[in-house]
Amino acid sequence: MSTITLKDACKSWGSTQALTNINFKCENGKLLVLLGPSGCGKSTTLRLIAGLDTPTSGIVEIGGRDVSNLPPVKRNISMVFQNYALFPHLSVEENILFGLKARKVPKNEQKKRLENAADLLGLSNLLDRKPAQLSGGQRQRVALGRSIVAQVSVCLMDEPLSNLDAKLRQEMRQEIRALQQRLKMTMIYVTHDQVEAMTIADRIILMKDGVIEQHGTPEDLYNRPATAFTGSFIGNPPMNILTPDIEFMEEFSSMLPPGSTPSYLVGIRPENIVISKKSGLKSSVLAIEYLGADSLLQCQSGEQAITVTVKGKTEISKGDHLKLNWESKHIHLFDGKNGKRIIDSARGVTP
Amino acid sequence: MKTKFKLGYWNHVNGWLLVLPAVFMISLFTHFPIASNLFHSLFSMGTVTRPATFIGMENYVFLMDDDIFWKVLTNNLIYSMCTVPLSIAMALGMALLINRNIKGRSLVRMSFFTPTVLPMIAVANIWLFFYTPEYGLFDQVFSVFGGDSHNWLGNPDTALYCLIVMVIWKESGFFMVFYLAALQQLSPELKEAGLVEGSGKWYYFRRVTFPLLMPTTLFVTVNAVVNSFKLVDHLVIMTKGGPDNASSLLLYYIYENAFSFWDTSYAATLTVVLVLILAIITIFQFIVVEKRIHYQ
Numbered sequence: 267m268s269t270i271t272l273k274d275a276c277k278s279w280g281s282t283q284a285l286t287n288i289n290f291k292c293e294n295g296k297l298l299v300l301l302g303p304s305g306c307g308k309s310t311t312l313r314l315i316a317g318l319d320t321p322t323s324g325i326v327e328i329g330g331r332d333v334s335n336l337p338p339v340k341r342n343i344s345m346v347f348q349n350y351a352l353f354p355h356l357s358v359e360e361n362i363l364f365g366l367k368a369r370k371v372p373k374n375e376q377k378k379r380l381e382n383a384a385d386l387l388g389l390s391n392l393l394d395r396k397p398a399q400l401s402g403g404q405r406q407r408v409a410l411g412r413s414i415v416a417q418v419s420v421c422l423m424d425e426p427l428s429n430l431d432a433k434l435r436q437e438m439r440q441e442i443r444a445l446q447q448r449l450k451m452t453m454i455y456v457t458h459d460q461v462e463a464m465t466i467a468d469r470i471i472l473m474k475d476g477v478i479e480q481h482g483t484p485e486d487l488y489n490r491p492a493t494a495f496t497g498s499f500i501g502n503p504p505m506n507i508l509t510p511d512i513e514f515m516e517e518f519s520s521m522l523p524p525g526s527t528p529s530y531l532v533g534i535r536p537e538n539i540v541i542s543k544k545s546g547l548k549s550s551v552l553a554i555e556y557l558g559a560d561s562l563l564q565c566q567s568g569e570q571a572i573t574v575t576v577k578g579k580t581e582i583s584k585g586d587h588l589k590l591n592w593e594s595k596h597i598h599l600f601d602g603k604n605g606k607r608i609i610d611s612a613r614g615v616t617p
Numbered sequence: 618m619k620t621k622f623k624l625g626y627w628n629h630v631n632g633w634l635l636v637l638p639a640v641f642m643i644s645l646f647t648h649f650p651i652a653s654n655l656f657h658s659l660f661s662m663g664t665v666t667r668p669a670t671f672i673g674m675e676n677y678v679f680l681m682d683d684d685i686f687w688k689v690l691t692n693n694l695i696y697s698m699c700t701v702p703l704s705i706a707m708a709l710g711m712a713l714l715i716n717r718n719i720k721g722r723s724l725v726r727m728s729f730f731t732p733t734v735l736p737m738i739a740v741a742n743i744w745l746f747f748y749t750p751e752y753g754l755f756d757q758v759f760s761v762f763g764g765d766s767h768n769w770l771g772n773p774d775t776a777l778y779c780l781i782v783m784v785i786w787k788e789s790g791f792f793m794v795f796y797l798a799a800l801q802q803l804s805p806e807l808k809e810a811g812l813v814e815g816s817g818k819w820y821y822f823r824r825v826t827f828p829l830l831m832p833t834t835l836f837v838t839v840n841a842v843v844n845s846f847k848l849v850d851h852l853v854i855m856t857k858g859g860p861d862n863a864s865s866l867l868l869y870y871i872y873e874n875a876f877s878f879w880d881t882s883y884a885a886t887l888t889v890v891l892v893l894i895l896a897i898i899t900i901f902q903f904i905v906v907e908k909r910i911h912y913q
Contacts, residue, residue, distance in 0.1 A: 345809075351810035368815045
């Protein structure tokens with residue numbers, strides 16, 4: 267079928283190492299998101315799969331076949347580009363049929379596939395237009411149409427929604443997800459937006475500096491971040507990563523593994539912090555952001571910044587002194603040196 | 618109501634004042650000479666003793682019967698039909714060739730562009746040497762293969778084509794620069810989309826690259842056509858239009874009439890014809906070709 271596997275894939279340009287030992291498998295019919303900040307190598311990974319770049323070492327397999335050195339056309343894939351890559355001088359219809367004409371698909375088959383795709387994407391009235399006469403969302407649909415008519419089971423998407431406004435982005439991501447499930451496509455989707463990743467992915471690969479930080483389901487990444495970086499990247503607002511200082515240890519030493527004081531990083535999500543009247547980490551409020559359903563309190567304790575989420579509009583005002591508290595089970599513990607998660611069982615907590 | 622009228626009035630005055638310098642210059646150097654030229658073409662050749670007199674269309678009637686005019690016009694058409702398409706095709710080919718990552722690319726670019734930066738007189742002299750019988754470059758090369766000596770520029774059958782070869786060599790490097798600039802404007806994402814969609818090199822060129830280069834092609838074509846009607850300097854150095862007007866072109870014939878024969882009124886008549894030809898070709902190119910062009 268169309269399982270995609272990367273085995274020890276590396277890519278470097280001269281002395282710049284873009285990707286180091288990338289290993290993963292995307293099962294047939296699943297949507298895998300490559301997530302990470304800019305320059306982390308997610309687009310390069312996608313280009314290796316597409317065949318627009320070849321790995322310096324390692325293997326790319328699609329459907330069990332080693333395609334590492336095959337040109338894109340022989341890989342049976344379709345791709346949607348960040349800027350859509352529509353041909354500006356061709357009509358919507360010609361853009362969608364471009365690949366089919368290149369591959370000399372019979373005329374009546376072309377027509378059938380075009381009609382199907384146009385129906386599916388609501389483009390039937392726009393077939394004569396040029397890309398310049400379309401809105402961003404419509405252009406996006408044309409790019410999708412081009413990859414649908416190819417009728418291949420692998421679809422690669424390189425930040426397809428980054429040029430759309432927020433509302434449209436939300437609609438389109440639902441549409442893409444629905445389409446992917448309906449057509450049972452194996453899809454690899456590159457984005458830097460963690461919300462987009464969380465909402466549509468079957469599995470997420472979070473990357474940083476050319477290596478995979480964590481590969482798992484959205485729940486895994488949110489509930490059990492493998493590194494402090496994952497913790498701070500996933501979730502909105504991001505997880506607070508605190509270095510336990512003396513004040514912190516006074517209140518919370520019981521929550522940390524007993525008998526040792528190595529350098530830890532403590533991760534705690536803003537939504538898990540409660541404001542306590544009795545005890546807790548002393549901090550002062552620097553700023554309040556009202557979001558409607560929630561308010562974000564930007565607090566400071568000693569040298570460290572802490573974000574706290576509270577429901578609705580809050581009575582607290584700037585400059586107030588608060589005691590922040592949380593339950594032991596909400597703490598994520600990371601190694602202070604390499605940022606790796608310290609397994610829950612090692613600290614005697616069951617998740 | 619009154620103030621509104623006033624405002625509109627001053628807007629117009631303002632506008633005219635702003636374009637006045639440009640209008641003045643373009644009238645002085647373009648419109649006035651054309652009108653004056655048309656006017657002079659209706660007069661006889663003036664001399665010191667006999668001033669020019671109005672003779673109506675007589676110059677034009679003479680032109681219709683002038684065998685040299687028809688000869689020169691035919692030459693010019695052959696010359697245009699050869700130099701325009703060939704130099705453009707070569708320019709495009711060279712631009713496509715050096716728009717890739719090949720070794721020694723800047724060296725190749727430089728050598729393609731060199732003919733353009735050389736002074737025209739120098740170029741003509743270099744080619745004069747190439748075409749020289751016996752010890753010229755071409756004859757020396759041919760003699761290696763046992764060929765005879767040719768008087769390339771002295772033979773009425775080859776003189777015009779010798780000019781054509783040289784001009785193609787010179788023009789294509791210049792036009793290449795425009796194509797190269799246009800090619801570098803094309804998004805690499807389009808190329809990649811083409812690769813993923815399975816288009817071959819030729820298919821991609823035919824469906825995407827060439828259509829997207831059409832604005833450049835139009836610009837280059839208009840220039841090439843105009844250039845093909847205004848060649849003088851090489852002719853002066855190489856053949857002086859000879860032998861027997863075999864390599865003479867329209868503008869050179871005008872130049873001869875005006876400054877060798879001092880028949881300025883007939884030269885004016887020929888100029889009117891030249892301007893008409895150029896205007897018709899350019900209007901045709903813009904109106905017909907424009908419709909098929911996609912501008913970004």
